[in-house]
Amino acid sequence: MMYAITIYGESGVFENLPAAKQQEVMSGHRALQEELDKRGDFISVKLMPPSTAVTVEPPATADQKPLITDGPFAETKESFLGFYAADFQTLDDALEHARMISSPIARLEVRPIAWAGGAISSE
Amino acid sequence: MTGWLEASFTTQRPHAMAALTRYFRDIEIAEEVFAEACVKALVDWPENGTPRDPLAWLLTTARNAGLDRLRKAQRQKRLLAHHAADLEAVDQPAPDPDELRDDVLRLLFICCHPALERQDQIAMALKIVGGLTVGEIAQAFLIKPKTMEQRITRAKKRIADNPVAFETPSPQERGRRLGDVSLMIYLMFNEGWSTSGGDIQIRVTLCEEAIRLARLLVTLFPGMGEQVALLSLLLFQHARRDARTDAGGKLVALEDQDRRQWDLSNIAEGSALLQKASRLNHLGPYRIQAAIAAEHARAASSEATDWLAIEAHYAALYAIQPTPVVRLNHIAAQARTKGAGFALAEMAPLADELDRYRWYHTMRASLLEQISDHRAAKAALERALELNPTEPEGAVIREKIALCEKNLRPV
Known part of the structure; x- marks a missing residue:
């Protein structure tokens, strides 16, 4: 099954x-x-x-275009890093x-990747 | 955990110092209670886990520490009575983002106080907002730590004598503050970038601090194109740090730099930010300078550079900043598009105004070399040498003079 390891931090x-x-x-990242790489294709971002x-904010009403604003606002809490x-x-x-990339400055989340037709499987 | 947590404190410091300064109306107290909160965090976080909102934790702890202090301190009695209502209410540990961004801007603006000399403004920002030690700042400015200590104490006093209003600023006032603070950050970077000697590492730190502050402004004011452009400009510039000196510490001109040493991640981020800035409807000096830096960054060599585009950018910059130095830069680009002879003629009217400007003479010398007027080139370089160049610059100039002399000798 495809999994994502997402990284959050300040x-x-x-x-x-x-x-x-x-x-x-x-x-840690190099080792991972x-x-x-030995096991096949992977994505790292x-x-x-x-x-x-x-x-890009959703439009307020159906006849409007999505609203583009210039950035997430002054967020001091953790953000999505990669x-x-x-x-x-x-x-x-x-x-x-x-575990290989765990460090005191990051919180990791491991979550299966979904696909419109169901979970992508290696089988 | 040492090292890991300090990095988080450094990240939180500007916001925490800003909110605490408004809360206590005093930078000294804010510095002390923030330090106290960090010491507590060093014990608490490894034991109970790092809080999800470290800023809120630090602020609550620092405020409570400060309140304890105020209650105890006799000399603060009057202040306590005055702000009793505010000081009792610790209801909202996480500050409102709108309020916080004005707090951070105010704190930076306090450092840019017009009664302070420019270097003291930069020193204050490094100390208060960046959290650098007096020793580090002294090293960066090549002065004794004792002298720096005195200067910072004096600067703090001056600031306290003439406080900045703590009310929410009007949009005009906010714009003015942003402009002043941005200029201070720009000059902080230049201070680090300038080559007046000293420890290279600490000067790189100065550039990195300037980038950190520019980044802070962009995070707080994402819709301000000039601030986005300023960060972009600094990143493009910083990308060249390893290529601008050779192994012996000698300066390498932009056109001779090994571009493989340029930092590609800085350039990528600079480009992303410049694109973002370009979406915003404005055309200010930082955006134009960033566009010029971007042209250099994307060219494989000096020859492959789009000098026509750079010339057009300088013309636009001169239209909003009609200074002789900008004009000289414009002419330097014209030398590439229209030739050395054209550029020399264009430079002539600036001779009086820029006579004390070293680069005027070194640039003239290199153009004169191009048209094989070695005698005049040598004279121009000798003039530049009279104008107190820094040691690395002086070395380059002397080398060029020797080359002129060689060219003057009959073959």
Whole structure:
């Protein structure tokens, strides 16, 4: 089954870490990427800071166009930083891999990926 | 956990300091109680887990620490009586986002107080908002820590004597504050970027702090095109940090830089931000400068650069900022599109105004070299050398003079 490992945290904290700690975080990601690469296709995405984002709001009424605003508003809480998507045998397998990138500055969520026709399966 | 939590405190610091400064109407108290809250967090968070909203946790803890203090301190009695109503109410630990963004802007604006010299404004922002130590700031400005300490104490006093209003600013006032704060951030970056010597690492820190503050402004005011453009401009510039000096620490001109050393993630983010800024209906100086930086960033080499586009950008910049230095930059681009002879003729009328500007003479020298007037080129370089260049600049100029002399010798 395809799983996503999504990463949440405070934007900018990584950049404020001392170099040794940044290395520690990065080595976890490198190890996971090497591991996933051996197993087949995978996706890894790191988002730019929220300051680069533009928001498309749903129209207020049916005859209006969607409203484009210039960014998520002053959010001081955690934000969506990026994700991995790959094929894992089991939930435990996915969790095992998520552990490789766990660090005090990120909260991870492991969730199966849905498809319009049902869950994508490796079978 | 040491190191991990400090990074989070640094991230929260501007917001926390801003809200606490409004709450206590005093930067000193805000600094002290924020530090106290961080110390408490170092014990509490590893034990009970990091809170989902660290800012709210830090603010509540800092406020309560401050209130305890105020209740105890005799000298604060009057203040306590005055703000009794506000100070009792700890009902809303997470501040309202609208209020918070004006708080952060106010805190930065307080640092930009017009009674302070520019360098002291930057030092205040680094200390209060960035949380740098006095030692680090002193190192960045190449002065003794003791002197820096005195300057910061004096600056704090001046600020306290002439407080900035704590009411919600009018849109005009908000715009004015944004303009002043943006200029301070721009100059903070330039201070770090300038090559007046000193420890390279701490100067990079200055640039990074400026980027962090510019990013903060964009997060708070996502609809302000000039602030988005300022962040974009700083990122494009910062992308070149590793390429602008060689292994021996000597400066490398933009056209000679190894572009493979440019930081691609900075350039990518700068481009994304510039596109975002371009959606917003405005054309200010930061946006034009960012557009120029983007042209350089996307060119594979100096030859492959779209100099026509750059020339057009400088013409637009000159229309809103008609200064001789902008004009000189415009002419430098024209030298690429219309030739050295044309540029030299265009430069002539600026000779008096820019006589004390080193770059006028070094640029003239390189154009004169192009038309093989080695004698005049050498004279221009010697003039530049009289104008107190920094050590790395001086080294480059002397090298060029030697080259002129070689060219002057009969073969």
